[in-house]
Structure formats: C-alpha cells, structure tokens
Amino acid sequence: MRSLLATALLVCVPCMTAHAQEPADERVLPVDGRVTDGDKKLAGCEVIIYEGNDEVARQTTDKSGRFRVGLGLNKEFALVFQKEGFLPKRILVDTRAKIPAEVLAIAPLDMSLSLLTASKYDGADTDVLDFPFAIVRWDKRAMAFIQDQQYTADMMRANGAALLQAGRTGKD
Numbered sequence: 001m002r003s004l005l006a007t008a009l010l011v012c013v014p015c016m017t018a019h020a021q022e023p024a025d026e027r028v029l030p031v032d033g034r035v036t037d038g039d040k041k042l043a044g045c046e047v048i049i050y051e052g053n054d055e056v057a058r059q060t061t062d063k064s065g066r067f068r069v070g071l072g073l074n075k076e077f078a079l080v081f082q083k084e085g086f087l088p089k090r091i092l093v094d095t096r097a098k099i100p101a102e103v104l105a106i107a108p109l110d111m112s113l114s115l116l117t118a119s120k121y122d123g124a125d126t127d128v129l130d131f132p133f134a135i136v137r138w139d140k141r142a143m144a145f146i147q148d149q150q151y152t153a154d155m156m157r158a159n160g161a162a163l164l165q166a167g168r169t170g171k172d
Contacts, residue, residue: 017100019135027104028070029095032062035081041065050078058095060086071095078132079111087117090132093145097138109136109145116163123169124162131155 012154030048035042037170049057056077061067071077073095075128091111113133133155135148 012050019114025099027073027106029073029093029106030108031067031071031083031093031111032108033067033113034113035065035067036114037105038116040116042055042086045081045083045086045115048080048082050080073097073099074083081113082113083115085117085119087118087121089113089115090130091104091136092132093136095133095138095145099138101141101142103109107144120143121162124166128158129162131157133159138148 033047035047036044041061041063043061043063045061045065045067046086047059047061047067047072048055057069059067059069069079071093074097075095077093077095079091079093080088081090091113095108133153136145137148138144139146
C-alpha cells in the first residue's frame with residue numbers, strides 16, 4: 001500500500017509543475033502627455049486610468065498641463081481626461097501584445113491632446129464622442145506602441161460633424 005501511494009505522488013508531481021505560470025512581464029509602457037484647451041496649457045485636468053471597467057489610478061495635470069503614467073503590459077487601459085466646462089476625451093491603450101524579449105525598454109508614448117469647451121457642442125448630439133477618441137496598440141513593424149491613424153481620423157470626422165451640428169443649431 002505504501003509503495004502504491006509513493007508511485008501515485010511521483011506521477012502527480014510532474015503534472016503539477018507542468019502547469020506553472022510563466023513569470024509576469026515587468027516592463028511598462030511609460031506615457032508622458034500634455035493637455036491643452038487648444039491654446040493654453042490645461043492645469044487641473046483629471047486623468048483617470050481604468051483597467052477594464054475598474055479605476056486603477058487618478059491624477060491631475062500640473063500647471064504645465066503635464067501628466068505621466070506607467071501602464072502594465074498585457075492589459076487594456078482607458079485614459080479619461082476631464083475638467084469642468086470641457087467635453088471629456090477618452091483614449092484606449094491596448095498593451096496586450098507579444099513584445100519581443102529583446103525589446104528591453106519600451107519607448108515612451110507621448111500624448112498631446114486638447115479638450116474643447118462643452119459650450120461649443122450646445123445643441124449637438126455628442127453620444128458618438130463617448131467612444132475613445134484614439135486607440136493605441138503595439139505595431140510589430142514599428143516595434144513601438146502607436147496610434148491607429150484610421151480610427152482617429154474617423155473620430156475626428158465625428159467630432160467635426162458634432163461641432164457643425166452645434167453651429168447649425170445655434171443659428172436658428
């Protein structure tokens with residue numbers, strides 16, 4: 001009986017070690033950015049970082065409108081920029097990627113964005129602007145995190161249409 005138990009343990013031990021998890025990737029995507037109102041630096045803008053639907057960090061831009069965050073790899077983040085009197089802006093940063101191990105340090109993602117005053121959208125349907133204004137993903141060819149240009153161009157057109165709608169309703 002004793003030898004049967006020892007044999008069973010020897011058979012199960014390799015099974016347990018075969019499912020060991022790989023070490024977590026400790027690299028981060030550094031994000032450096034500046035928020036403006038189109039002309040001036042926007043101090044006091046809230047930068048809220050969500051991982052999925054969970055808020056994981058919050059900070060406020062400094063007097064120069066600057067912020068700095070580090071985003072873990074293999075996750076999806078939403079960065080929401082908001083300040084009273086301005087329409088919020090969202091950016092999706094997808095760090096889920098197979099980044100080669102030889103890429104020891106990831107180049108910082110530089111963000112420069114402007115918030116428009118909410119009053120510019122009076123009378124317009126701004127529901128389409130609830131979607132992320134930009135999406136950032138790993139690009140294998142560039143070996144860097146870059147913005148999806150086509151998606152951003154489409155969102156810029158939607159923003160322009162909302163501003164045009166607001167302009168037309170304001171003239172009635």
